[in-house]
Amino acid sequence: MNKAQAYHRQQDPNRLVERYAGLVKRIGQHMLARLPSSVQLDDLLQAGMIGLLDAYRNYDAGKGASFETYAGIRIRGAMIDEIRQGDWVPRSVHRNTRRISDAIHEVETEHGRDARDSEVAAKLEVGLAEYHSMLNDTACGRIVGIEDLGVTDDVIGGVDAVSDMSHSFDTVANERFSTALSECISQLPEREALILSLYYDEELNLKEIGQILDVSESRVSQIQSQALHRIRARMKEWY
Numbered sequence: 024m025n026k027a028q029a030y031h032r033q034q035d036p037n038r039l040v041e042r043y044a045g046l047v048k049r050i051g052q053h054m055l056a057r058l059p060s061s062v063q064l065d066d067l068l069q070a071g072m073i074g075l076l077d078a079y080r081n082y083d084a085g086k087g088a089s090f091e092t093y094a095g096i097r098i099r100g101a102m103i104d105e106i107r108q109g110d111w112v113p114r115s116v117h118r119n120t121r122r123i124s125d126a127i128h129e130v131e132t133e134h135g136r137d138a139r140d141s142e143v144a145a146k147l148e149v150g151l152a153e154y155h156s157m158l159n160d161t162a163c164g165r166i167v168g169i170e171d172l173g174v175t176d177d178v179i180g181g182v183d184a185v186s187d188m189s190h191s192f193d194t195v196a197n198e199r200f201s202t203a204l205s206e207c208i209s210q211l212p213e214r215e216a217l218i219l220s221l222y223y224d225e226e227l228n229l230k231e232i233g234q235i236l237d238v239s240e241s242r243v244s245q246i247q248s249q250a251l252h253r254i255r256a257r258m259k260e261w262y
Contacts, residue, residue, distance in 0.1 A: 039079055040072065043094060047071035050098050056228050067102045074101025120161045120252070122147060127249075128256035137212050138253070155245050162248035207257050215250035218243060 051067040078097035082090050126146040130138035144154035208216060214236075221227045221235065229247070233240045 040075065043075055043091070044072075046091065046095065047075055047098055050095065051102060053226075054099070054102055062106060066105060070101045070105035071098040074098040077101065116160050119157045123157060123161065123249075123252045124255040124259075127253050128259055131253075131256065140249070143249075158245040158248040158252075159241060161252070162244045203258060204254070207254050210257075211250055211253060215246055215253065218247050219250055222247060 047068055048071075051064055051071055054067060055062060055064050074097040075094055078090070078094040081097075082093050084090070086093075123143065126143045127138045130142045130146055134142075140154060141151055144151045147154060147157075149157070208219065211219070218232055218236075221232045222229075227235075229240045229243045233243045236243065
């Protein structure tokens, strides 16, 4: 244990909580704005505090990241785990998620180009309005984040990625997945790629994106949901 780590371990956990409670709240409120109304802020904050204490116990200053950066990763991860464990998503939403991705894959395999909304709806044997409703349902039925596509903190540069096993098979596989994912996103239809960029890179919410593109918030949700389904369809071999 180095001196910086030893000093950190000597700090009072209660003072740590007081100092970083604001960080937990900011992360919780940011996530809540991107989640369905059934998710409660108090549940996120409780999970976030657990993540903060976990960061306190495991932080290693020798890895090169500040404690706040490391804690932010742990806090957000704990919140995501809490929501996933709740499993509040109806089975029909899980089923439609698979159906939509499969339909997009089949259409694009058949035509060798981007699948259109009407073609996916026809493949699913539903009307266009019902297909858009399915997209909205599946958009609300997932944790919104790149990790939903299979990318973990290890891939996007989390502190835990720095380890003695950096040359292991798992690390190489993750790097290849990350590269394939980036290439896949770059080949999306222009509007889908733009919405993902505004949402994940610029961290705008759906309403703000709708104002920029002059479309409804619901339509933004549909396009975003379809983009993620399209990515899953095109990266089918990775799952």
